[in-house]
Amino acid sequence: MTERSLAQAVTGTAIDREWRGDRRGAAATLLSEVLGTFALVFFSAGAVAVDAASGGGVTPVGMGLAAGLVVVAAIFALGHVSGAHINPVVTLAFRLAGRIGSLRALAYVVAQLIGSVLAGLAIVAIVGDAGDAGATAPRIGGVDAAFLAEVILTFFLALVIMGVATDERAQGSFAAIAVGSYVGLAILAWGPVGNASMNPARSLGPAIAGGEWSAHWIYWVGPVVGATLAVLVYSLLRARRSPANDSS
Numbered sequence: 001m002t003e004r005s006l007a008q009a010v011t012g013t014a015i016d017r018e019w020r021g022d023r024r025g026a027a028a029t030l031l032s033e034v035l036g037t038f039a040l041v042f043f044s045a046g047a048v049a050v051d052a053a054s055g056g057g058v059t060p061v062g063m064g065l066a067a068g069l070v071v072v073a074a075i076f077a078l079g080h081v082s083g084a085h086i087n088p089v090v091t092l093a094f095r096l097a098g099r100i101g102s103l104r105a106l107a108y109v110v111a112q113l114i115g116s117v118l119a120g121l122a123i124v125a126i127v128g129d130a131g132d133a134g135a136t137a138p139r140i141g142g143v144d145a146a147f148l149a150e151v152i153l154t155f156f157l158a159l160v161i162m163g164v165a166t167d168e169r170a171q172g173s174f175a176a177i178a179v180g181s182y183v184g185l186a187i188l189a190w191g192p193v194g195n196a197s198m199n200p201a202r203s204l205g206p207a208i209a210g211g212e213w214s215a216h217w218i219y220w221v222g223p224v225v226g227a228t229l230a231v232l233v234y235s236l237l238r239a240r241r242s243p244a245n246d247s248s
Contacts, residue, residue, distance in 0.1 A: 012101030019104055026104075030111040032082035036074040037115030037201050038122075040086050043070035044187075045134030045206040046123045048195070052131025060191060068184020075176035083165070087199040088112055089227035093158045096231045097166055112201045120205030133210030136195035136203040136219050143215045146194025150222025151229075153186045154198040158230030167238060198223055 019026050044067035051058035058066070071086075078084040085091045088109045095105040123133045138146035160182045164175040187196045197203045203219035206212070 011103070012095065012098065013103070015098065016101035016104045029082035030107055032078045033085060033108050033111035034115040036078045036082070036084050036086040037112040038119045039070055039074050041116045041119035041202055041205050042122060043067065044202060045120065048134035049123050049127050049131040053127045061188065064184045064188035064191065067187050068180045071183045072176045072180030075179060079176065082108070086112060086201070088201055089154060089158065089199065089223040090161055092224065093162065093227045093231050096228065097162065099166060113204055116201040116205030117208055118205070120209030123206065124209045129210065132212035133206040135206040135210040135212035136197045137212055137214040138194045138218070140193045143218060146215065147218040147222050149190050149193045150197065150218055151226040153190060153196055154223040154226030155230045157182055157186065157198050158227040159234055162230060162234040194218070
């Protein structure tokens with residue numbers, strides 16, 4: 001393998017050749033990620049902030065439903081444009097799985113963080129400082145519990161996404177429902193521990209807008225570790241069976 005070929009393999013340049021060559025199309029995908037991440041943060045973190053401002057008007061069940069349903073809506077509305085990653089660690093998972101190149105992955109993450117910050121500012125503009133703009137922070141069990149929860153919850157989130165979005169054996173048409181349902185389930189079951197972010201973008205915008213940085217690092221490190229492990233595990237699951245020997 002030549003030096004140039006090795007560099008292309010490492011960075012995934014060849015994967016994104018068509019994307020890089022279509023500037024208008026690339027811009028559309030980035031705008032899609034900004035809008036999708038804005039919607040995700042506005043509704044998920046916003047539900048937390050509105051719940052705090054209203055004295056419990058949204059309820060924990062409402063917060064879980066809001067987060068899950070906005071993911072379903074975003075994937076159905078924008079999935080065909082950019083893939084609707086709306087999460088830096090989902091983009092990382094797709095990069096590790098060789099589905100996109102490094103330049104596109106970096107551009108997606110920047111777009112997601114922009115959408116997140118804009119949404120955080122919009123939440124504060126509407127409800128003020130109530131609930132610290134829906135910022136994530138360790139609660140039950142402290143930092144260690146929240147970190148472990150982020151690793152495990154993101155692991156299964158990325159595993160679901162790898163299954164429904166990258167494996168031809170899966171029912172891809174149900175990807176939005178599968179991913180959104182999982183997000184809602186994770187927040188309903190584990191939200192009280194540390195908000196069940198599973199998404200650095202979900203945490204960054206509200207942290208900036210609300211000035212809440214309690215153990216913020218866990219909302220980056222935990223999801224990155226969880227998503228990386230999920231890609232490794234799913235690569236083993238994918239190798240275990242193929243359409244040719246699938247007897248189901």
